[in-house]
Amino acid sequence: MIALRPKDALYEQVARIGKALAAPRRLELLDLLGQAPRTVEALAGQTGMSSANTSQHLQVLRAAGLVEAEKEGLYVTNRLASDDVAAFCLRLRHLAESRLAEIEQVRRRFFATTQDLELLSGKELLRRARRGEVVLLDVRPAVEYVAGHLPSAISIPHDELRCRLKELPRKGRVVAYCRGPFCTYAVEAVKLLRARGFDAARIEDGVVDWRARGLPIETSAPATSR
Numbered sequence: 001m002i003a004l005r006p007k008d009a010l011y012e013q014v015a016r017i018g019k020a021l022a023a024p025r026r027l028e029l030l031d032l033l034g035q036a037p038r039t040v041e042a043l044a045g046q047t048g049m050s051s052a053n054t055s056q057h058l059q060v061l062r063a064a065g066l067v068e069a070e071k072e073g074l075y076v077t078n079r080l081a082s083d084d085v086a087a088f089c090l091r092l093r094h095l096a097e098s099r100l101a102e103i104e105q106v107r108r109r110f111f112a113t114t115q116d117l118e119l120l121s122g123k124e125l126l127r128r129a130r131r132g133e134v135v136l137l138d139v140r141p142a143v144e145y146v147a148g149h150l151p152s153a154i155s156i157p158h159d160e161l162r163c164r165l166k167e168l169p170r171k172g173r174v175v176a177y178c179r180g181p182f183c184t185y186a187v188e189a190v191k192l193l194r195a196r197g198f199d200a201a202r203i204e205d206g207v208v209d210w211r212a213r214g215l216p217i218e219t220s221a222p223a224t225s226r
Contacts, residue, residue: 020064021092025049026057033067034086034208035140035179036147037079046141090212093182107181116190118175118201122215125175125203126151135169137176139185148207148217150177158185165196173199180206 021027025047032038032046044054058078061067068081080086097103118125128134129152136153138145145155156164158178168174174193178185186202193200211217 016064017066020060020066023057023060025053026061027089029054029057029061030066030080030085030089031179031182033078033080034089035144035206037077038143039075039077041075042143043078086208087212090208093180097181110184111187116187116194116201118173118203122205122210122213126216129153129175132172134173134175137168137174137189138178139176139189140178140183144179144207146219148211148219150207150210151216151218153177153218158189161189161192165193165198168193168198170198173201176200176202178206180204180209 021030028047029043032043038046040051040055040058043049043058044051047054049057058067058069062069066081066085067078069076069078071077120128125134125136129136129150136150138149138153138155139158139161140155141157142155145153149155154167156167176186176189176193178189181204183206190200190202205213207217
């Protein structure tokens, strides 16, 4: 019988992380938890999975030390185990974007155009938002806005935008953002806004990207209009 070498035992433990990440649904769950802590039921609603299937995926993530769960009353809230997990997921996404041509092909197919992208730097965008020259629009669910959002941003979730257009100023540019480059909420928001006569654009980066670059993030109750 061949004895297990120490490095084999160590690599086996490291491989547990890789195994936990080897499912698209679990990557999606980590992305959602990077936006805000959530219950199993809330995660199931966001992903379209059953609560049972969502729970099974979360068990794998918890076993790998990527997610933690805390019971609050009748519900169990899940959150990322640490900021390192969010940073690792971001680096993993960047690696995939740089090495896999298929990602760009999918983007061209589903995101259609990059002509609606706002190209200002983060710092310049913030300066203009503070001066009232642009309106930063967070179209993620309100729970994600509360957990962390771009400074000066207002919250109008994407599924409420059509009914709340009057809350947006007609003068100046509206710059929408959502969870990051794999999220379509901001794309859909810009299409709607432009169709209704707004000067609208979007940024690809989400709160996780913003935080990773050392740019400020705020937490507060949802703000709706100016």
